[in-house]
Amino acid sequence: MRIVQVGLGGFGRDWAKNVIPQVPEVEVVGTADVFAGSREQAIAAGLTTADRCYPSVEAALEATDPEAVLVTASLVGHVPAARAALESGRHVLIEKPFAPSVAEAKELVALADAQGLTVAVSQNYRFxxxxxxxxxxxxxxxxxxxxxxxxxxxxxxxxxxxxxxxxxxxxxxxxxxxxxxxxxxxxxxxxxxxxxxxxxxxxxxxxxxxxxxxxxxxxxxxxxxxxxxxxxxxxxxxxxxxxxxxxxxxxxxxxxxxxxxxxxxxxxxxxxxxxxxxxxxxxxxxVARVDRAGSLTEFVTAIQEGREPSISGRNNLGSLATTYASVESARTRQPVQLADWL
Incomplete structure (x- = not known):
């Protein structure tokens, strides 16, 4: 599967160096990061090359025509990168947390459904x-x-x-x-x-x-x-x-x-x-592939088999809602019902 990796900060570079090489079913055809410093560090580390490293996900998609996008950017970049990928017809795997809010996560799930695409979240502790x-x-x-x-x-x-x-x-x-x-x-x-x-x-x-x-x-x-x-x-x-x-x-x-x-x-x-x-x-x-390699493998395998991955965005809504409901509970010092968040 041809993929573009979006997000080349410290954690994104760790994905590129230590995780993606464990999954031979994927081929990284392009990388992207809005910050020049992150792009330069990734190139200097030999994790990408200048000719396939782009300043935006849109530029990377247009130049490389991938099948999927791996979003390893910081949380603020999750929704914009995923939305751009889904709107262009590409599957998406996103690092956790899925999105800054449950509402935005629901939006991405609905967009993926409308496009007939997969959006998944790397909840790697499952593997x-x-x-x-x-x-x-x-x-x-x-x-x-x-x-x-x-x-x-x-x-x-x-x-x-x-x-x-x-x-x-x-x-x-x-x-x-x-x-x-x-x-x-x-x-x-x-x-x-x-x-x-x-x-x-x-x-x-x-x-x-x-x-x-x-x-x-x-x-x-x-x-x-x-x-x-x-x-x-x-x-x-x-x-x-x-x-x-x-x-x-x-x-x-x-x-x-x-x-x-x-x-x-x-x-x-x-x-x-x-x-x-x-x-x-x-x-x-x-477990054949543990941790994040397990997440990436489940994502690719599910798409190839035409099924919803166990780590689908739809499934992850419950984990995201639990997280943000917990923040609200701690803030108000009151119990919070999850039914109000889903």
Whole structure:
């Protein structure tokens, strides 16, 4: 599949260097970024060439005639780039968060439907062994009904005293990080979130401009609640990026964690089952392509097979709505119903 990559900042260059080469089903025929500095850095790094690097998505589309567009730009560029691609008849894969608002995301889903095209979102945490193993346990009710979930995420960002780009974000926790956890809650539990009731705050000594810690409840219907705590500034033992999960079933407790550091982060995946006094570590499935390579592969494969991808924009509306409803809940210090956002 011929693609154009839009967005060559630090994260976009990481896609170009470490992710796209893992997916031989795609061929990058052009790149684009509105910032000259980003284009120059990508060219200097050997990730693109001057003759196929353009200052706008429109110029890249006209010059290269791709089948699809990969949007790895910052959030502000997601909707304009995706809209231009869809209006020109190209499929789109977008980095998370999908869009700055649920309304804009819905607009892109409707546009893709009207054009007979696919729009998808790279919710890459889904493509890890532990996630898929626990998803199956829940779906098959291996240990009976699931009735309670605890999810804890702990990292210490800025321990070296150096602030990075995400320290300046308005919502560095909920929008930049928790969106992964909310998507996993929906995916693993196999249910839509119905209500969120969260609080966020930031210690005076942190390097963050916005709230770096949060806690609260995420309801998936009246009989299943996830107790959620997350922190970018924890002095405790760090979790993996998917966090530490404890899931209470009728017949067992399942503890699991996923997505460690580095390109082989899947090696940190682990699922343990406690029944009575016995604890067993489960064998995990093999995931051919993990993380973002899994997202890109699912996008391409779904288009080739003529089906809606599991990470479709339509599916992602629930994760995006949960994220922005959580921001609203934290702002108002009140529960928020997801039905009002979808």
């Amino acid at each position: 890890f062994p532990a996630v898929q193993a626990v998803q199956q346990i829940v779906a098959e009710q291996t240990y009976g009904d699931l009735h309670a979930v605890v999810l804890d995420f702990r990292q210490l960002s800025g321990a070296d005293g150096v602030a990075g780009p995400h320290h300046a974000l308005d919502e560095p926790l909920l929008v930049d990080m928790s969106i992964h956890h909310f998507d996993l809650i929906r995916t693993v539990l196999g249910r839509e979130v119905t209500t969120v009731d969260l609080r966020t705050w930031d210690p005076s000594w942190s390097l963050f401009s916005g709230p770096s810690e949060g806690a609260g409840l995420v309801e998936s219907g009246p009989d299943l609640v996830t107790s959620y705590r997350a922190s970018w500034v924890s002095s405790g033992l760090r979790t993996t990026w998917a966090g530490e999960w404890r899931m209470d079933f009728a017949d067992a407790e399942v503890w699991w964690t996923s997505r460690g550091d580095g390109p082989e982060g899947w090696r940190s995946d682990e699922v343990r089952v406690r029944q009575g006094g016995e604890v067993a570590t489960l064998a995990l499935p093999t």
